[in-house]
Amino acid sequence: MEDTNLLFKVVIIGDSGVGKSNLMTRYTTNEFSQDTPATIGVEFMTKSVKTEGRDVKVQIWDTAGQERFRAISRSIYHGAKGAMLVYDITNQQSFDNIPNWLAELRVHVSATCSIFLIGNKCDLEHLRAVKKDVADRFARDNGLSFLETSALEKTNVDKAFEWLVKSVYDVVV
Ligand code: GDP
Ligand code: MG
Numbered sequence: 581m582e583d584t585n586l587l588f589k590v591v592i593i594g595d596s597g598v599g600k601s602n603l604m605t606r607y608t609t610n611e612f613s614q615d616t617p618a619t620i621g622v623e624f625m626t627k628s629v630k631t632e633g634r635d636v637k638v639q640i641w642d643t644a645g646q647e648r649f650r651a652i653s654r655s656i657y658h659g660a661k662g663a664m665l666v667y668d669i670t671n672q673q674s675f676d677n678i679p680n681w682l683a684e685l686r687v688h689v690s691a692t693c694s695i696f697l698i699g700n701k702c703d704l705e706h707l708r709a710v711k712k713d714v715a716d717r718f719a720r721d722n723g724l725s726f727l728e729t730s731a732l733e734k735t736n737v738d739k740a741f742e743w744l745v746k747s748v749y750d751v752v753v
Contacts, residue, residue, distance in 0.1 A: 586636045588748045589624075589659050590741075591689075593681050594666035595674040596648045599700040602731035603666065604640050607741045612732055623656075629742070631749045638745055657688035662748040664740065666698045667715075669728060670707040675699075675715065682722065694747035695724045702728040702735060 592600040605611040608625040624641040641656050665681050667674040678697065685695065697719045699710060712728060719726035725743060729736040 586634060586749075586753070587639060588636055588661050588745060588752070589639045589641060590662035590664065590744060590748070591641045591643075591656055591660045591685075592664045592666060593643060593647065593652065593656075593685060594664075594698075595668075595671070595677050595681075596645070598666045598668040598671065598674050599731045600647075600664075600666050601642050601644075603664070603698070603700060603729065603737060603740075604642050606731045606734060606737045608640065610734075627741075629745060631742075631745050632753075634749075634753070636745060636749065638741065640741075652684070654688065657685070660689050660693060661752060662694040662696070662744045663689065664696050664698050664744065665724070666700050667710065668701045669699045669710050669712075669715075670701055670704050672709040675710045678718070682724075692751050694744060694751060696740060696744050696747075697722075697724045697726045698740060699726070699728040700731060703730040703733045 602612055604625055608627045624639050626637055626639045628637050643652055646652050663685055667678055699715050716726050727736050727740045729740055
């Protein structure tokens with residue numbers, strides 16, 4: 581069993597501009613871009629991590645601009661074991677759209693998919709529009725884990741992915 585390779589596919593979805601691509605690049609290559617062109621992006625990036633002493637290859641899928649048209653190709657969801665549902669804490673609309681993203685996600689992934697609600701851009705506290713306790717309640721009511729992150733300042737980014745990977749691990753292994 582020790583040499584079995586584990587590959588976990590996770591998807592990052594949510595409105596355009598909430599920071600999905602930067603969360604992925606911050607976690608995988610420690611890069612952040614002030615101005616990510618919405619239409620340019622890779623399909624996925626991978627990172628190898630150790631979880632419970634096992635080597636796990638995490639494959640993170642980004643929607644690479646498709647979310648702007650709310651027409652996400654099915655291949656992005658296919659086989660996903662974990663998902664990050666991202667909104668921007670300074671953008672109420674991006675939070676109001678979370679139930680739609682969650683509904684779409686649940687149509688496409690298995691019931692055991694681990695889902696995390698992520699409130700990104702927590703460095704912009706002075707521009708906050710979405711209260712933390714409101715998001716926390718929504719997460720609890722819908723059986724999601726919840727964290728606020730900043731891809732810019734690297735706050736909770738590793739933690740969010742580590743928790744997600746651990747959560748997938750507990751389901752899959
Ligand atoms: P996506 O459309 O969801 O993939 O969002 P991007 O990752 O392209 O980010 C959209 C914009 O928000 C870019 O200008 C980023 O630099 C910015 N951004 C992303 N994450 C953060 C963050 O944590 N804090 C701040 N202040 N800006 C961010
Ligand atoms: Mg993007």
